[in-house]
Amino acid sequence: MNLQDLFITENITIKEALKKLDKTAKKILLITEGNKLKGVITDGDIRRWILKNGDLCEKVSVIMNNNPMYLIKGNEYKAKQIMKEKLIEAIPVINGRKEVIDIKFWNDSFKEKLNHYNKIENPVVIMAGGKGTRLYPFTKILPKPLIPIGDVPIIERITNRFREYGCNQFYFTVNHKKNMIKAYFNELEKDYQVNYVEEEKPLGTGGSLHLLKDKINDTFFVSNCDILIEGNYSDMLKYHKDNKNKVTMITSLKYNTIPYGVIKLAENGTVKNIVEKPEYDFLVNTGMYILERETLEDIPENEFYHITDLINYYIQKGEKVGTYPVSDKSWLDMGQLEEMQNMVESLGLK
Numbered sequence: 001m002n003l004q005d006l007f008i009t010e011n012i013t014i015k016e017a018l019k020k021l022d023k024t025a026k027k028i029l030l031i032t033e034g035n036k037l038k039g040v041i042t043d044g045d046i047r048r049w050i051l052k053n054g055d056l057c058e059k060v061s062v063i064m065n066n067n068p069m070y071l072i073k074g075n076e077y078k079a080k081q082i083m084k085e086k087l088i089e090a091i092p093v094i095n096g097r098k099e100v101i102d103i104k105f106w107n108d109s110f111k112e113k114l115n116h117y118n119k120i121e122n123p124v125v126i127m128a129g130g131k132g133t134r135l136y137p138f139t140k141i142l143p144k145p146l147i148p149i150g151d152v153p154i155i156e157r158i159t160n161r162f163r164e165y166g167c168n169q170f171y172f173t174v175n176h177k178k179n180m181i182k183a184y185f186n187e188l189e190k191d192y193q194v195n196y197v198e199e200e201k202p203l204g205t206g207g208s209l210h211l212l213k214d215k216i217n218d219t220f221f222v223s224n225c226d227i228l229i230e231g232n233y234s235d236m237l238k239y240h241k242d243n244k245n246k247v248t249m250i251t252s253l254k255y256n257t258i259p260y261g262v263i264k265l266a267e268n269g270t271v272k273n274i275v276e277k278p279e280y281d282f283l284v285n286t287g288m289y290i291l292e293r294e295t296l297e298d299i300p301e302n303e304f305y306h307i308t309d310l311i312n313y314y315i316q317k318g319e320k321v322g323t324y325p326v327s328d329k330s331w332l333d334m335g336q337l338e339e340m341q342n343m344v345e346s347l348g349l350k
Contacts, residue, residue: 015056039064119166129175143177207305213296224287245322250288
């Protein structure tokens, strides 16, 4: 990737910056003027802006860091120490005229993993009981959780992602082709515990959680079995706790462009103006959540029930339901055949 690909001006919109962050996949952009460093913007800066309900059409200047960390040319040897101390994954290098000449990325420069998160040991529930009808004919043979992404089943990729953060207690809600799922994990060499929650009948994305009310005693994660979320799970949990949420939904910013000229009408029915191919942005549900333990008491017993039903119940009661947004490219979904191929390509598994 060319260094210039990470340069933006302070006059572009936050929405444009977010799209560029997705495209470069480097989690940082440099605000420059004539190659001179003026500031930086990260995915975290944009997340905080979204959570304030900030307008994505504002200029990046309203959220950029005007006093970023950087290295002077010749001091690159200090990069590792500074990045570990400040828990940052990238640091620009400038010359004597404050022009950006390089940027050091932790993942590109050092073999060890940057410990930019706290270890978590909270339970993880993975919804693995669905039939996966959208992935037919694959699911005629295999249960959806065992469909391979590359050479690793999707459910194992999900558990591996949580394992990176220290989680070692997993609960799989199973129903359709459950014995195949059990057989796979019983044979798998693993350093974590898998517990099975068996549905006698399909209970939806939330109904089976009632079966866990005597098993889980802490804040826990829930994930659908057909998604992968690239993000800092420790930071998600901290956000959930700091805000005292009953439920936190992991969401993703999605863009939808209407491929036509959209007509705006005046009150008298005449055409007011035409907007060509307008673009709208929405926060959408990814299928990953963080819940407090007491939520298990509010799920009806042995009823088909979705987590979204529980969330709507809490909203109506005035309980705190929060959201932790991730970028579009940080949410990988394999719910349909085309999306499954996109996931394979996004993970570099062509």
